[in-house]
Amino acid sequence: MASPRDSDSEKESRRILDRIARESEPGGASFVSRKTDKMRSHLAAADVDKADPIEHIGTRIGRILGFVLTVGLLLWLINYLVRGG
Numbered sequence: 139m140a141s142p143r144d145s146d147s148e149k150e151s152r153r154i155l156d157r158i159a160r161e162s163e164p165g166g167a168s169f170v171s172r173k174t175d176k177m178r179s180h181l182a183a184a185d186v187d188k189a190d191p192i193e194h195i196g197t198r199i200g201r202i203l204g205f206v207l208t209v210g211l212l213l214w215l216i217n218y219l220v221r222g223g
Contacts, residue, residue, distance in 0.1 A: 181205060
């Protein structure tokens with residue numbers, strides 16, 4: 139007779155295999171498109187309470203400025219490394 143622990147690990151294994159199958163389907167969204175959608179919703183502050191417009195706008199501004207600053211620093215670093223310091 140199977141113990142409850144075996145049953146739980148079997149359920150977990152099936153859940154993991156189902157997730158892998160969904161993510162690797164040819165008709166499913168690719169990794170890049172999923173991450174792009176996730177970043178777009180993050181920058182748009184989709185997770186913030188829409189009832190407070192100041193918090194919503196402030197969060198959007200902060201996240202966009204952080205993204206722009208990160209891209210700018212990465213470009214500067216690449217330029218610095220390519221020119222040899």
